[in-house]
Amino acid sequence: MDQLRRELTRAKQRSAKARESVARQRALILDLEKKRRDSSVAEDVLRTLIETQHLYEDAERRLIDELKSVAPNEWRLDYAEKLEAPPANKGNKLLNSLPFSDLALIQPFLERARLKSPSRLQMANRTMKTIHFPESGMISISAVTGGGRNQTQIGLIGREGMTGVSIGFGSKRSPFDIEVEVEGRAQCIAAEKLIDLMAQSPSIRTALVDYLHTLWLQFAHTAAANANGTIEQRLARLLLLVEERLESEEIRLTHEQLATMLAVRRAGVTVALQHLETCGLINRERGIITLIDHAGLQAAARPLN
Numbered sequence: 026m027d028q029l030r031r032e033l034t035r036a037k038q039r040s041a042k043a044r045e046s047v048a049r050q051r052a053l054i055l056d057l058e059k060k061r062r063d064s065s066v067a068e069d070v071l072r073t074l075i076e077t078q079h080l081y082e083d084a085e086r087r088l089i090d091e092l093k094s095v096a097p098n099e100w101r102l103d104y105a106e107k108l109e110a111p112p113a114n115k116g117n118k119l120l121n122s123l124p125f126s127d128l129a130l131i132q133p134f135l136e137r138a139r140l141k142s143p144s145r146l147q148m149a150n151r152t153m154k155t156i157h158f159p160e161s162g163m164i165s166i167s168a169v170t171g172g173g174r175n176q177t178q179i180g181l182i183g184r185e186g187m188t189g190v191s192i193g194f195g196s197k198r199s200p201f202d203i204e205v206e207v208e209g210r211a212q213c214i215a216a217e218k219l220i221d222l223m224a225q226s227p228s229i230r231t232a233l234v235d236y237l238h239t240l241w242l243q244f245a246h247t248a249a250a251n252a253n254g255t256i257e258q259r260l261a262r263l264l265l266l267v268e269e270r271l272e273s274e275e276i277r278l279t280h281e282q283l284a285t286m287l288a289v290r291r292a293g294v295t296v297a298l299q300h301l302e303t304c305g306l307i308n309r310e311r312g313i314i315t316l317i318d319h320a321g322l323q324a325a326a327r328p329l330n
Contacts, residue, residue, distance in 0.1 A: 033089070039084075274317075
């Protein structure tokens with residue numbers, strides 16, 4: 026057991042050093058590109074460093090799995106949150122939709138990231154540094170008014186999309202706050218690098234702009250719902266949208282989160298949830314909202330669709 030602990034410690038150190046090497050190489054490439062110098066050799070080195078990083082991380086995961094099997098209690102107490110391998114998923118749909126040549130172009134610059142809740146990924150009217158492509162979890166987009174005092178949720182992002190709403194329209198500043206609502210994982214890339222890749226590949230630019238167009242439509246529909254719908258109608262629409270983003274009928278959002286997302290009082294959300302449950306559309310138990318009648322929820326939200 027002691028030997029396993031030592032091996033795991035060394036594996037963690039190797040993985041950390043590999044990630045640092047990859048980060049330094051990416052910074053070098055960005056610097057070369059800013060100086061308009063050839064970065065092809067540096068990019069070849071980066072691909073090798075990324076392959077090495079993945080080998081070290083795979084070895085670390087194998088040791089974690091071994092620890093999990095021989096000492097499950099210690100694994101839960103000391104390693105589960107920090108070291109557990111990410112759950113199997115199908116990745117980010119937007120990235121997966123790219124042609125192989127484009128994916129090969131963007132892949133060396135993607136980094137794995139954990140989406141922690143609550144956390145803010147981007148502040149309104151600040152220059153964007155990182156773009157996230159979620160693989161799980163959910164991110165909310167909020168319009169900010171009143172000098173930052175008021176926030177209104179206008180969009181949700183799951184593994185179908187990306188942050189960085191404005192880069193497709195030539196702006197490096199985000200007009201919105203971007204926050205993690207449900208924890209998950211993502212691939213991320215430096216905003217400047219993604220802008221550069223969009224300039225290199227028209228098909229990358231087209232795919233990302235097409236997604237951003239659908240996101241703007243979501244903003245418009247949400248604005249219409251906020252202006253015309255009752256709390257119950259808006260809540261039904263929101264629950265269906267969250268289910269679509271999370272790809273799960275079980276929704277782990279608090280009343281406070283829902284109230285913030287709808288820009289209403291918590292008491293109003295509680296009453297609306299009780300009514301939806303009384304009508305047999307949802308079930309609530311131990312902090313989990315389960316959608317059980319999709320047709321009924323769609324009917325409840327229909328005036329807003």
